[in-house]
Amino acid sequence: MGLRINDTAPDFTAETTHGTINFYEWIGDGWAVLFSHPKNFTPVCTTELGTMAGMESEFKKRNVKIIGISVDPVESHEKWGQDIQTATGHSVKYPLIGDKDLSVAKLYDMLPAEVGDSSDGRTPADNATVRSVFVIGPDKKIKLVLTYPMTTGRNFDEILRAIDSMQLTARHQVATPANWKSGEDVIITPAVSNEDATKRFGSYDTVLPYLRKTKQPSA
Template sequence: MSLKLGDVVPNFTQASSMGNINFYEWAGDSWVVLFSHPADYTPVCTTELGEVARLRPEFEKRNVKVLALSVDSVESHLGWIKDIEEVNNVKVDYPILADEDKKVSTLYDMIHPNSLNNLTVRTVFIIDPQKRLRLTMTYPASTGRNFAEILRVIDSLQLTDNYSVATPANWQEGQECVIVPSLSDEEAKQKFPKGFNAVKPYLRLTPQPNK
């Protein structure tokens, strides 16, 4: 199944390192970062899952739950978590799905046979509280993910969902935003009392509206 942006993602029930998870029930009204890794007891994955554990307070501040996945067993996950915690000096307090039957991997198209044979690639899904897919990124096995970028995208999505703005290249929290073209200048003046700078008629910059 090939998921596209804006699609409602499929529900599933699967075993995890923290018990069985029904995805919709577990997610509730939170945002979710669902991310797959190729295999337990591998070096890059060990650093990635440790980094997610370290960033858990940042995800929680944004009402985001994190959920990892590979095709390894629950027993394998539980053993490997000890290594993740030791290497990264963290507590892994989020679930890792044990997708041994590849049910979730197939639903979310996480297995790319020409990249890794029967293992999940490094895919990231950002899913909103309405269970709609808002972002997907897929990395090669040799490249660990930049989770600061994933947090940046969440900040952008949560901002632009609530205000008539978009975020420019390399935008970071607190920086200027772009006013959406559908607003006239008059509407923009009313909506953005801090004003805006019209670099071009279609490119109008305004201070971040929720700051």
């Protein structure tokens, strides 16, 4: 059974470019993005790691830590980092997990248990399913999962947009409509009565009996 939204994110201890970490301890009381890669020195992943490095400050503003994982040893990550900076102009300062025994990839159900326990001799195609993004909340629950094909670079602006929505809706009884961006109108959830909606949000617009919109709460 694969991991689903609201499942508890599996904890682990692993070697990274920042030394040995325990995942839960590293997350602390904030949010985290774990994003995975099938192999070092692959073109699409090189652009992704550099893009995330350039956006790290945006994640920090939201109390979100970034951690990558690639199915290769840590010493290979260090060499890859030089290529990432050459290609993108950004230096990777967030930790990158070395998953040479495939344990984290299997723990997060990105590879089946029977694939073995070594990254040696495995090609990017062998690890093609290790292309996921997990957003994990302060409660260590999985809030979002996205999995991409190897030929499609990930849109990290969308990850930020989704985090903005999830953090907002965790504080207020609202939801966000399609293509919502921070600052735009939100949806009042059905659990809030009309009377309570007026008390909470002031005025609102009833589009349909079950679809009520209001200004984004400010706090």
